[in-house]
Each structure stands twice: as C-alpha cells, then as structure tokens.
Amino acid sequence: MKISVVIITRNEESYINDLMDSLVTQTVQPHEVIVVDANSDDDTQRIVRKYMRRYDFVKLYIHGGTRGEGRNFGALKATGDGIAFVDADCIANAFWIQELVAGFKSADVVAGQSVRLGYQAFSNLQRVGIEHKGMDVTYPSCNLAYSKKVFKKIHGFDPSFKEAEEVDLNFRAVDSGYKLDYRPEAIVYHRVRDSIRGFVKQSFWYGFGRKELTLKHGSLWNKYNIIEMLKITANESVWKLVRLFISSFGYFTCKFFLRKDVETKKTAWRESKLSKR
Numbered sequence: 001m002k003i004s005v006v007i008i009t010r011n012e013e014s015y016i017n018d019l020m021d022s023l024v025t026q027t028v029q030p031h032e033v034i035v036v037d038a039n040s041d042d043d044t045q046r047i048v049r050k051y052m053r054r055y056d057f058v059k060l061y062i063h064g065g066t067r068g069e070g071r072n073f074g075a076l077k078a079t080g081d082g083i084a085f086v087d088a089d090c091i092a093n094a095f096w097i098q099e100l101v102a103g104f105k106s107a108d109v110v111a112g113q114s115v116r117l118g119y120q121a122f123s124n125l126q127r128v129g130i131e132h133k134g135m136d137v138t139y140p141s142c143n144l145a146y147s148k149k150v151f152k153k154i155h156g157f158d159p160s161f162k163e164a165e166e167v168d169l170n171f172r173a174v175d176s177g178y179k180l181d182y183r184p185e186a187i188v189y190h191r192v193r194d195s196i197r198g199f200v201k202q203s204f205w206y207g208f209g210r211k212e213l214t215l216k217h218g219s220l221w222n223k224y225n226i227i228e229m230l231k232i233t234a235n236e237s238v239w240k241l242v243r244l245f246i247s248s249f250g251y252f253t254c255k256f257f258l259r260k261d262v263e264t265k266k267t268a269w270r271e272s273k274l275s276k277r
Contacts, residue, residue, distance in 0.1 A: 001080075001081045001082055001101045001104050002031035002079075002080035002081045002082070003028075003030050003031055003080050003081070003082045003083075003084050003097050003100060003101060003145070004030065004031050004032045004033075004034060004075075004078035004079060004080030004082070004083050004084070004148075005023060005030045005032070005033045005034065005083075005084045005085075005086060005097075006034045006036065006071055006074035006075055006078060006083055006084070006085050006086075007019065007033070007034070007035045007036065007074070007085075007086055007087070007088055008036045008037075008038065008067055008070035008071055008074065008087075008088070009035055009036070009037045009038065009040060009044050009048075009088040010037065010038040010039075010040055010044075011040045011041065011042045011044060012040070012042075012044050012088035012089060013040075013042040013043040013044050013047060015088055015089040015090075015191070016044055016047050016048065016088050017047055018091050019086070019088055019089070019090055019091060019092070020033070020047070020048070020051045020058070022091045022092040022093075022094070022096075023086075023092055024051065024054075024055050024058070025094060026092070026094060026095075026096060026097045026098070027094055027095055027097070027098045028097045028098040028101060029057070029097070030057065030080075030084070030097055031057065031079070031080040032057045032058075032059060032078065032079065032080060033051075033055075033057060033058045033059065034059050034061065034074045034077055034078060035048045035058070035059065035060045035061070035074075036061050036062075036063050036070045036071070036073050036074040037060065037061070037062050037063075038062075038063065038064045038065070038070060039062060039064055044088075045060065045062075048060045059077070061073065061074070061077060065159060066159045066160070066161070066162070066165075067141075067157075067165060068156075068157030068158055068159040068160075068161055068165040069157075069159035071085055071141070071156070071157050072156040072157050072159060075148070075151055075156055078148060080148065081104075081147065081148060082100065082101075082104055082110075082145055082146065082147055082148060083145065083146050083147075083148050083151055084096075084097070084100055084144070084145040085141045085142070085143075085144050085145070085146075085166075086142055086143060086188055087141070087142040087190065089190065089191045090142050090143070090188045090189060090190045090191070091188070091189040092187075092188050092189075093186075093187035093188065093189070095185065095186075095187075096112065096186050096187060096188060099112065099183050099185045099186035099187075100112065100145045100183070100186050102183070103145070103181050103183040103186065104145070104147065106179070106181060107179045107180065107181030108146070108147045108150045108173070108178040108179050108180070109144070109145070109146050109147070109150065109170065109173050109178060109179070109180040109181070110144075110145045110180075110181050110183055110186065111139030111143065111144050111145075111170075111180060111181070111182050111183070111186075112143040112144075112145075112182075112183055112184070112185075112186030112187060112188055113143070113182075113183075113184040113185070113186065113187050113188070114140055114142055114143045114187075114188050114189075114190045115187055115188070115189050115190065116189075116190055116191075116192045117189050117190065117191050117192065130167065130171075130213075130220060130223045131223055132171055132174050132175065132223060133174050133175070135174050135180050136180075136182070137167055137170035137171045137173075137174055137180070138167050138170070139166070139170060139180070139182065140166055140190075141165070141166035141169075142188060142190050143186065143187075143188040143190070144166060144170075145186075146169075146173070150173060150178050153176070154169070154172045154173055154176055154178075156169070157169050158216070161209065161212055162205060162208055162209065162212065163205040163206060163208050163209025163212065163250075164206075164209025164210060164212055164213055165209075167209070167213060168212075168213060168216060168217075171213070171217060199243075200246055203242070203243045203246035203247045203250070204246055204247065204249055204250040204253075205250055206243070206247045206250060207246070207247030207248055207249065207250030207251035207252075207253075207254075208250035208251065208253060208254045209250075210247070210250075210251055211250070211251045211252075211254035211255050212254060215254075
C-alpha cells in the first residue's frame with residue numbers, strides 16, 4: 001500500500017528538520033511527503049526545499065486556512081492509497097509507515113500511539129475519550145491514517161472546526177460503518193506545550209472544540225466517562241483539573257457567544273458537501 005504523508009506547517013523552523021529526518025529514514029519509504037505551509041515567515045519553507053532537492057518524493061505547497069482546510073488540500077494532492085497525517089512538531093518512529101501499512105490490512109482507518117515529549121506534568125495528561133459504536137474516536141491527527149477512498153467518501157475534515165476536527169472526522173467514519181484500528185506499534189513522538197500560557201490556550205480551544213462537536217452531532221455527554229474525566233491517576237497531577245476548568249470556559253464561549261457563527265459555517269460545509277455528490 002502506498003502511503004502519502006500530509007503535514008501542515010506554520011512557522012515550524014525549530015522542529016521541521018527533526019520530522020523530515022524521521023520520515024526520509026523510514027523502513028518503508030513513504031510514497032510521498034506533502035508539506036502544506038500556511039505562509040510561514042520564518043525558515044520553514046527553506047528547510048523543506050532543502051529536503052526537496054535531496055528527495056524527489058518530498059513536495060511543498062503554500063496554502064492558508066484552518067487546519068482542516070490545510071489537511072484537505074494536502075489530501076487532494078496526495079496520490080497514494082492511504083493518507084497519513086502527522087504534525088510538524090512530531091518525530092516519527094522508524095517503523096511508523098511499516099506499521100500503518102500493516103494496520104490497513106484489516107481496517108479503513110489506522111490510529112497510532114502518540115508518545116508525548118516535554119514537561120512531565122503536561123505530557124502525562126491523558127485524552128478525554130469519546131466512544132462511538134464501541135470505538136474511541138478521539139485519536140489525534142498527529143498520528144492518524146485514512147484510506148484515501150474512505151477519506152474522500154466522508155468528505156474529509158470539516159474546515160469550519162477551530163479544534164477537534166479529527167474527532168469529528170473519526171466520528172463520521174465510524175458512524176458510516178468504517179473500521180478504526182488502534183495500532184500501538186505505529187509510534188509518533190509529539191511535543192507538548194512548553195509553557196503555562198501555551199497550556200492554557202490549548203485547554204481553552206480543547207473545550208471550544210468539544211462544544212463544536214455537540215453543535216454538529218447533538219449531545220455527546222452519554223459518550224463520556226465522567227468518573228474517568230475527573231479522576232487523577234498516579235501519573236497525572238492537578239493540571240488535569242486545571243485543564244478541565246479552563247476548557248469549560250472554551251466550551252461555554254462557543255455555546256453562548258459564537259454558536260451562531262459556528263452553526264453558519266457548519267451549514268455552509270454541509271451544503272458544499274452535498275454539491276460534490
């Protein structure tokens with residue numbers, strides 16, 4: 001199976017070298033590596049072009065927009081059978097592509113293990129999962145692969161989402177009857193926020209995205225494990241409760257102040273989706 005890797009970037013000069021090095025040294029070479037840059041004003045594009053000169057399967061496109069829009073653009077350019085998404089601040093294990101290919105033998109969507117790097121109090125925090133039809137749909141887009149055929153059939157990422165666009169994508173895939181398989185051997189190392197300010201900002205948008213999901217799919221509270229959401233495990237810290245507190249502000253900001261704008265964007269996306277049929 002030919003795997004196209006899609007990366008979206010914006011001012012990632014500090015990390016893009018590490019990711020590119022990890023992708024060009026895979027045990028199974030990717031069919032292509034597509035970098036979609038949202039008009040970086042640092043050295044990101046220059047660094048990617050350096051790899052383009054050495055590896056003919058590395059491609060660079062300049063395209064702005066939301067994260068979902070950037071990934072959709074990259075997927076549109078992809079010519080492989082499968083599309084693997086990874087973030088610019090990640091490092092892929094050398095067996096990553098090999099394990100994704102193996103996962104596609106029995107599934108339509110393959111999610112790998114994301115190992116967090118950085119400040120331990122932040123890196124130990126676990127995802128708040130949502131189960132739909134017996135499957136976890138919260139696997140992040142920093143380590144997520146889709147059959148191109150399936151990605152196209154469910155119309156890709158909803159570009160109106162500010163956050164949680166991958167949860168929406170996974171939800172729709174599972175809802176449409178496609179199988180999502182978790183493959184822990186497909187490892188990507190992902191850097192966590194390295195400052196309290198970055199953590200607070202991420203937590204706010206985390207909550208905002210969860211409300212966006214309910215605006216589109218209806219109430220999802222029955223799909224959460226509230227006890228697990230509030231419980232602090234031995235590896236976690238009080239930062240879990242801080243994240244929950246801050247994310248609640250994002251949730252209610254979306255609910256009370258930006259709901260009309262979000263719903264308008266959702267309607268526009270649904271209408272554009274229908275026009276493609």
